[in-house]
Amino acid sequence: MLRDAWTIGIVVMAALLAVTAGADGELKCIQKPMFWLAGQQTRIMIQTPADCGKLEVSYPQALELFDRWPHQAGDSTQRFYFRALESLAAGEITFKSGDYELAVPVQVLAWAEVTEPAKFEFEGLALPRIFPMDGEDAHKSDTSFVPQATLAALMDVFHVRDDTLFKSVFGFHGGGGDSHDGACGSLCAGTAMISYFFGRTRTEFDLRMHNCEATGIVKRLHEMFEAEYGGIRCRDVQKKMFGREFDVWKEEDLKTFLEMGGHDTKCPEVVGKGAMWAAGLIWDELSREERVKRVRVD
Numbered sequence: 375m376l377r378d379a380w381t382i383g384i385v386v387m388a389a390l391l392a393v394t395a396g397a398d399g400e401l402k403c404i405q406k407p408m409f410w411l412a413g414q415q416t417r418i419m420i421q422t423p424a425d426c427g428k429l430e431v432s433y434p435q436a437l438e439l440f441d442r443w444p445h446q447a448g449d450s451t452q453r454f455y456f457r458a459l460e461s462l463a464a465g466e467i468t469f470k471s472g473d474y475e476l477a478v479p480v481q482v483l484a485w486a487e488v489t490e491p492a493k494f495e496f497e498g499l500a501l502p503r504i505f506p507m508d509g510e511d512a513h514k515s516d517t518s519f520v521p522q523a524t525l526a527a528l529m530d531v532f533h534v535r536d537d538t539l540f541k542s543v544f545g546f547h548g549g550g551g552d553s554h555d556g557a558c559g560s561l562c563a564g565t566a567m568i569s570y571f572f573g574r575t576r577t578e579f580d581l582r583m584h585n586c587e588a589t590g591i592v593k594r595l596h597e598m599f600e601a602e603y604g605g606i607r608c609r610d611v612q613k614k615m616f617g618r619e620f621d622v623w624k625e626e627d628l629k630t631f632l633e634m635g636g637h638d639t640k641c642p643e644v645v646g647k648g649a650m651w652a653a654g655l656i657w658d659e660l661s662r663e664e665r666v667k668r669v670r671v672d
Contacts, residue, residue: 399423401469401476404451405658410458410482414651415440415598417658418454418478420469427471428452434465436482458482519547520641520648521559527649528567532656539570549608552622558611560648561599565592567652572659591655598651615640 405419420429428445429452436459443453456467461484466477521543529535543563550556572588596606603611609619616634620627634640 401426401429401474403476403478406478406480407654410480411650412458412460412482412484413602414654415455415457415594415601416654418456418467420452420454420476422450422452422471423474424448424450426474429469429471429474431467431469433467434462434480436460436462436465437467437480460484519544519559520645521546521563523642523645524560524563524649524652525567527645528563528653528656531649531653532567532571534567534570536570539566542566548622554608554612554619554621556608557606558599558603558608558644558648560644561595561606564595564648564652564655568592568595568656571656587659591659595652595655599648602647611644615644 400423402421403418404421405417407414407416407418410416422429431439431442431454433439433456438457438459439454440457441455445452452469454467460482462480462482465480465482467480469476469478522540525540525543529540543559543566545551546556546559546562548554549558568591569588572591574583574585574588578585599606599611603614605611612619616631616636620631620636622628622631
């Protein structure tokens with residue numbers, strides 16, 4: 375069983391549902407989020423009949439369609455990339471081409487709702503809360519460190535146990551050795567987990583095989599951090615979260631950082647968002663027919 379609120383929250387938030395519909399000759403939604411949080415990006419995939427043209431899309435103002443896969447005649451799948459701009463209790467995205475039409479229901483949660491018990495279930499798994507801003511949590515303490523806290527949550531979600539991988543991300547905390555000039559540790563951990571699933575193996579490297587499957591996925595995670603924090607460095611995140619940056623090698627800065635909730639609320643929030651985004655991207659790329667066999671869900 376999934377062991378804590380971190381794991382339950384992220385897996386349900388991140389898991390993308392394969393939604394089936396009708397027989398051949400109809401539009402089918404084959405990938406969409408169960409629900410979104412404001413600010414989250416995701417992909418919706420629509421399977422189309424052979425004679426279907428380019429789909430026209432209408433959607434609520436709470437969403438932004440920021441990209442779509444270029445359509446070519448004969449395509450059997452059309453992909454759309456949305457960003458949730460604000461909360462939405464209930465709405466629909468409508469896809470239409472000629473006589474073909476499909477309405478896909480959507481819901482966007484506000485971040486104020488993340489500590490509340492959720493009303494959703496995924497494959498029988500209840501969701502008590504998405505992110506534990508208050509109270510005790512296995513991955514929330516002053517000794518967790520952002521990269522390992524993020525990776526621990528992702529490992530729990532995907533039932534991965536790899537101490538070598540876990541150890542390898544430790545030094546990225548605080549932008550790398552608490553330098554604050556490198557990438558946020560949560561981004562580094564998400565990148566590591568994406569690469570665990572989709573990265574180039576040593577055998578592929580030795581054979582000079584050009585496997586860059588992880589590159590585009592990591593780029594999307596990078597863009598999520600930039601959009602949320604105005605940059606990807608630890609100091610960028612600090613400026614957004616605290617209104618200033620810190621040098622925690624200095625005793626006075628470290629004291630102020632802790633007094634302002636660095637280890638109690640601010641860093642845990644970054645961990646929660648980073649883990650959620652990375653888990654969503656991983657699920658987005660996993661084929662539920664084939665690759666999902668690698669992931670065991672109790």
